Amino acid sequence: MKKFIAVSLSAAMLLALAACGNNNTSGTTASIIPATTPSTEATEATTAAETEETTEAEVDDSYALEKSEGVMTYAEYAAAEVDDEVVIEGFVQAKHSWWDDKVTLYLQDPDGAYFCYDMACAEEDYDLLVIGQKIKVTGFKAEWSGEIEIADATFEIEDGNWIAEPTDVTDLLASDDLIDLQNQFVSFSDLEIAATIDNEGNECAFLYNWDGSGSQGDDIYFTVTDGENTYVFTVESYLTDSSTDVYQAVEGLEIGDTVDMEGFLYWYEGVQPHITSVTVK
Amino acid sequence: MNALHKIAALAVSAALLLTSCHGAHARNDFAVPSSFDDTKHYEITFWAKNDTNKAQTQIYENAIEAFEELYPNITVNLRLYTDYGKIYNDVITNIATNTTPNVCITYPDHIATYMTGSNVVVPLDDLLTDPSYGLGGSEVRFDSPTFDEMVPSFMSECMLDSHYYAIPYMRSTEACYVNKTYVEALGFELPEVLTWDFIWEVSEAAMAQNPDGSYALNNQMTMIPFIYKSTDNMMIQALRQQGAGYSQPDGTIEVFNDTTKDFLRQIASHVTSGAFSTFKISGYPANFLNAGQCIFAVDSTAGATWMGAHAPNLDISADKIIDFETVVYPVPQFDPSNMQMISQGPSICVFNKDDPQEVMASWLFAQYLLTDEVQIGYSQTEGYVPVTLKAQSSPEYQDYLARAGEDDALHYDVKIAASRLLIENADRTFITPVFNGSASLRDASGQLIENTVKSVRRGGSADDEYFDSMFEDVKSMYHLDQYGKIELGPLPQTSVILLTCLGVTWGLIGAYVVYGAVKRKRA
Numbered sequence: 001m002k003k004f005i006a007v008s009l010s011a012a013m014l015l016a017l018a019a020c021g022n023n024n025t026s027g028t029t030a031s032i033i034p035a036t037t038p039s040t041e042a043t044e045a046t047t048a049a050e051t052e053e054t055t056e057a058e059v060d061d062s063y064a065l066e067k068s069e070g071v072m073t074y075a076e077y078a079a080a081e082v083d084d085e086v087v088i089e090g091f092v093q094a095k096h097s098w099w100d101d102k103v104t105l106y107l108q109d110p111d112g113a114y115f116c117y118d119m120a121c122a123e124e125d126y127d128l129l130v131i132g133q134k135i136k137v138t139g140f141k142a143e144w145s146g147e148i149e150i151a152d153a154t155f156e157i158e159d160g161n162w163i164a165e166p167t168d169v170t171d172l173l174a175s176d177d178l179i180d181l182q183n184q185f186v187s188f189s190d191l192e193i194a195a196t197i198d199n200e201g202n203e204c205a206f207l208y209n210w211d212g213s214g215s216q217g218d219d220i221y222f223t224v225t226d227g228e229n230t231y232v233f234t235v236e237s238y239l240t241d242s243s244t245d246v247y248q249a250v251e252g253l254e255i256g257d258t259v260d261m262e263g264f265l266y267w268y269e270g271v272q273p274h275i276t277s278v279t280v281k
Numbered sequence: 282m283n284a285l286h287k288i289a290a291l292a293v294s295a296a297l298l299l300t301s302c303h304g305a306h307a308r309n310d311f312a313v314p315s316s317f318d319d320t321k322h323y324e325i326t327f328w329a330k331n332d333t334n335k336a337q338t339q340i341y342e343n344a345i346e347a348f349e350e351l352y353p354n355i356t357v358n359l360r361l362y363t364d365y366g367k368i369y370n371d372v373i374t375n376i377a378t379n380t381t382p383n384v385c386i387t388y389p390d391h392i393a394t395y396m397t398g399s400n401v402v403v404p405l406d407d408l409l410t411d412p413s414y415g416l417g418g419s420e421v422r423f424d425s426p427t428f429d430e431m432v433p434s435f436m437s438e439c440m441l442d443s444h445y446y447a448i449p450y451m452r453s454t455e456a457c458y459v460n461k462t463y464v465e466a467l468g469f470e471l472p473e474v475l476t477w478d479f480i481w482e483v484s485e486a487a488m489a490q491n492p493d494g495s496y497a498l499n500n501q502m503t504m505i506p507f508i509y510k511s512t513d514n515m516m517i518q519a520l521r522q523q524g525a526g527y528s529q530p531d532g533t534i535e536v537f538n539d540t541t542k543d544f545l546r547q548i549a550s551h552v553t554s555g556a557f558s559t560f561k562i563s564g565y566p567a568n569f570l571n572a573g574q575c576i577f578a579v580d581s582t583a584g585a586t587w588m589g590a591h592a593p594n595l596d597i598s599a600d601k602i603i604d605f606e607t608v609v610y611p612v613p614q615f616d617p618s619n620m621q622m623i624s625q626g627p628s629i630c631v632f633n634k635d636d637p638q639e640v641m642a643s644w645l646f647a648q649y650l651l652t653d654e655v656q657i658g659y660s661q662t663e664g665y666v667p668v669t670l671k672a673q674s675s676p677e678y679q680d681y682l683a684r685a686g687e688d689d690a691l692h693y694d695v696k697i698a699a700s701r702l703l704i705e706n707a708d709r710t711f712i713t714p715v716f717n718g719s720a721s722l723r724d725a726s727g728q729l730i731e732n733t734v735k736s737v738r739r740g741g742s743a744d745d746e747y748f749d750s751m752f753e754d755v756k757s758m759y760h761l762d763q764y765g766k767i768e769l770g771p772l773p774q775t776s777v778i779l780l781t782c783l784g785v786t787w788g789l790i791g792a793y794v795v796y797g798a799v800k801r802k803r804a
Binding site: 083198268 | 333336562563564568675738739
């Protein structure tokens with residue numbers, strides 16, 4: 001009898017104990033809810049992983065290059081006014097960042113490129129966005145400090161893969177026509193690393209943050225010259241973090257180095273490419 | 282071991298489990314030690330925010346170096362952020378793992394959320410007034426301000442639930458940076474107090490275009506006369522100036538009201554003409570102002586070094602900058618006779634640790650950030666104001682203010698004018714109630730404006746139906762129904778059953794104990 005009672009009571013208690021482990025995420029217990037800002041760790045983890053990703057997407061599915069019914073051509077997109085609703089199809093060329101169920105992407109098709117900013121995207125969908133993947137995006141054309149982007153967008157994954165070859169735009173750097181290639185995957189050849197001056201007047205090959213106020217892990221800014229003009233290029237830490245080859249290669253640059261580079265033709269009050277690879281010659 | 286002993290042991294174990302199954306390790310209350318142990322080494326972490334400003338970074342580094350010389354047994358590890366939101370997220374993440382920093386630059390809104398953890402943030406009341414280690418304490422190895430030398434209103438901003446959970450570090454407010462040259466070119470004269478009506482009137486006048494589509498005022502294809510950086514502040518200040526509800530200290534949310542709708546309607550009418558936009562939609566106000574594409578740029582006084590034709594910090598190429606006269610005004614007002622403006626800026630909190638001596642080391646470093654050297658040095662990097670009367674009244678700081686305009690670097694006139702704006706209007710500043718969720722409410726307030734502006738720009742309407750729908754969307758987006766006063770409602774059925782099960786269990790245990798005792802007595 002004693003054993004029976006003991007076992008019964010123990011079982012009851014175990015059941016009760018198990019029940020006090022709260023797995024109710026929408027319940028009434030007090031909790032800390034970082035509702036308005038995303039998890040930094042999640043961001044960093046995702047982008048870090050992404051920079052290592054060189055997805056083996058199928059290339060050149062020619063059928064996939066055709067636009068679906070109701071989708072704008074790149075020319076129609078380019079002609080649309082800021083704030084117009086746009087529907088485009090493009091191929092993922094780089095995953096810039098993901099946090100708080102929002103993704104920022106570089107897309108491109110054979111005619112032009114698109115920058116999709118903070119597009120609604122659940123984490124499981126983010127994982128499906130491999131490089132080259134075709135997607136259909138519906139959003140609004142926007143302009144922020146000169147960067148043309150698609151904002152407040154949603155997307156659908158479609159069949160098809162295509163990866164852009166970089167276009168060499170070295171000769172266009174000083175040209176007004178360069179903006180026509182905004183957001184495209186491009187390359188630069190035989191540019192020279194020029195001095196970037198920090199706020200103490202020191203000549204540096206690069207700075208963490210625009211004025212050197214940052215540290216390893218932050219965006220890197222460096223100056224290049226084609227012999228006539230200088231341009232500020234960036235290693236964007238969300239796109240390519242400090243674990244990536246390009247980040248580390250730029251940290252190793254010296255003033256006077258001649259380099260070939262690839263990256264995306266981002267705009268911030270003028271051209272400011274996001275570099276994804278650097279080769280010192 | 283007989284059955285009774287087994288059950289008793291099980292019950293004790295269960296009780297232990299029950300007490301430990303709710304949340305992570307809770308720390309004890311912090312008690313100020315009688316003395317600081319300088320024979321033991323303490324390594325503390327300091328998470329700080331800089332405005333992507335190298336001078337601010339250097340001030341932190343210099344402060345740490347000087348502090349470590351005074352306290353060789355304390356090592357301070359600096360981790361820099363450029364975004365308060367990231368500090369907030371990282372602290373939240375680290376509360377769960379008991380790996381918070383020791384000292385952190387933060388906002389009171391964020392501290393309110395940190396405090397939902399048990400004994401996470403150290404209440405500073407006893408530390409502030411401790412005769413040995415408090416402000417101006419006898420055992421403090423540097424010239425720290427006394428409690429009475431702190432700006433009282435800034436100190437009161439750090440009080441939550443009747444206790445000090447932070448000390449102020451720097452204070453700023455918002456300013457309207459005005460292209461006076463353009464205002465006068467349009468035939469207007471700047472008033473003594475800038476009003477919303479004046480700004481809207483001038484902004485609409487600036488929209489006149491040439492036959493080729495360029496704007497008559499600047500002969501450029503771009504003109505956004507009025508750009509606001511922080512739309513959360515825009516909404517909060519507009520409501521305050523009109524005596525309308527925003528929130529209550531108990532967490533009651535009042536922002537979704539008719540005055541808010543009226544203000545959004547007013548904004549919408551000027552978005553239609555293109556006279557108004559926001560930082561999130563168009564870009565930094567400073568860039569438009571300096572390029573002659575904006576007349577009224579509202580941004581923090583802590584952004585003053587980016588404002589004006591001669592600004593020491595620039596984000597646009599030199600060939601885009603036009604020459605104009607910049608004047609610095611308080612934010613636009615609804616009632617010029619009762620000016621109201623937000624008080625903002627970073628504060629410092631100290632996190633609790635198991636070792637009170639480690640907390641003491643943290644507190645000493647936090648207090649060091651109030652010394653004149655740090656306060657004056659950091660305030661000069663932007664349009665900040667020191668939070669101590671000691672620093673504000675020092676000859677060094679007074680000399681700095683008096684030399685406004687001597688150069689376009691340390692004595693940049695727009696920056697010093699921005700600092701003076703706050704000093705001269707300190708009694709007209711306010712803060713919003715702080716509670717768990719107040720940070721989300723602030724974001725939601727700005728979202729109301731951003732959504733309205735976007736909707737109008739995209740051809741949508743800004744009527745009651747739209748506002749009612751948007752209010753619900755924004756409440757949901759920022760989880761505002763999960764904060765403040767929450768009716769918990771009845772217990773779920775499963776909880777009732779399981780709690781009953783527990784009660785029955787203990788009842789049976791009690792009955793068995795009584796039965797055994799009676800049986801032994803009879804035997």
